[in-house]
Amino acid sequence: MALLIKNADVYAPEHLGVQDVLTAGETILAIGRDLTPNIPGLETIDAKGRILTPGFFDQHVHVTGGGGEAGPVSRTPEIMLSSLIKVGTTNVVGVSGTDFVTRSIPNLLAKVRALAVEGLSTWMYTSNYHFPPTTLSGSVADDMLLVPELLGVKIALGDHRSSFPTLQDVLHLLADIRLGGMISGKKGLLHIHLGDIPGPFEMFAEMAAMGFPAYRHVLPTHCSRKDTVFAASVEFVKAGGRADYTTGGGCYLPRPADAVAAAIDMGADASHLTFSTDGQGSMPRFNDKGEMIGLGVGGCEGNLEAVKDLINVHKMAPEQALTFITTNVAEGLGITGYGRVQTGFKANLNILDDAFDVATCVSRGRVMMLDKEVLVKGTFEL
Ligand SMILES: [Zn+2]
DSSP states (O other), rough: EEEEEEEEEESSSSEEEEEEEETTTTTTEEEEEEOOOOOOOOOOEEOTTOEEOEEEEEEEEOTOOBBBBTTTGGGGOOOOOOHHTTEEEHHHEOOOSSSSSSOOOOOOHHHHHHHTTTEEEEEEEHHHHHHOOOOOSSSSSHHHHHOTTEEEEEEEESSTTSSOOOOHHHHHHHHHHHHHHHHHHHOOOOEEOSSSSSOOOOOOHHHHHHTOHHHHHEEEETTTHHHHHHHHHHHHHHTTEEEESSSOOOOOOSHHHHHHHHHHHHTTTTEEEEEOOBSSSSEEEOTSSSSSEEEEEEEEHHHHHHHHHHHHSSSHHHHHHGGTHHHHHHHTTTTSSSSOOOOOOOOEEEOTTTOEEEEEEEEEEEEEEEEEEEOOOOTTOO
């Protein structure tokens, strides 16, 4: 299976100008001007006048469904493949959430693997909001070694739905993750759902002061849910950490893009900032009077919308705006060979239209959507 994309204006995310991109199997084989490969069965797409970007990351998606806070009827359904393809998300990290009873980790692993069979690049975290962690094998380190897709552990801190672990509890867990990472050849991450209650960032600073490399292993999300959380997240990044800003709701600023722009203005290292959608979680719906009238399912389009806002509202160059859903995410997760248009990297690519929407999506070398027509649908999609 080989694909030649001709005459694309390539953002790798660095701007490379007009190039041809050749993929073979699941890999980017060559990038150059006027490539004329002689490969039997070569598929060609002319992208003249269009932008080519890496396939996007979304590092926080409730792929098995989230919610459940309002009883069994409020559990959101599993995600369908096309919800991700339509917004150019070829790299997805599945997470579990509040519900640590009915949403099992084996179920999350099965869904992450199903999405991979359907054509995406997928990863996951073990556990959910709960402490002690809910694992597959009974041990965090064993989970990390035994499951290639597993990046580390998820937990909730500073949230009324969390288990309120102490500093010692979290440090013990982080030490397991760090050691499990060393043994399994992974970075080893503690992905943290942050709530509104202050404390977690002070906890990480205290660990760092004790000599533990917390800034390397802690990856907090929902960092713009509240002004105090946001301010603490910027200080955390300035000290060497990373911060993830949710684009699918739960932002105290008018737009999620404003959080990234403000963090950079406040002196945060832009390469340590990322976006994720919190997709497929439950989203309360409100009437004109602000009364909750029901629940909906969170979408996965927020990341690209935030990138567009950075470009259109904050006048940020596309090569920088794209990093928050490509290179910065891959680096934060310690995943190499993804998130960049580069020879030898995974053939995950998007061709964007004039409005910066995804027209064509290529995942692992396969054209999943062509000119906004979804060609590869999920197993249970019509
Ligand atoms: Zn979430």
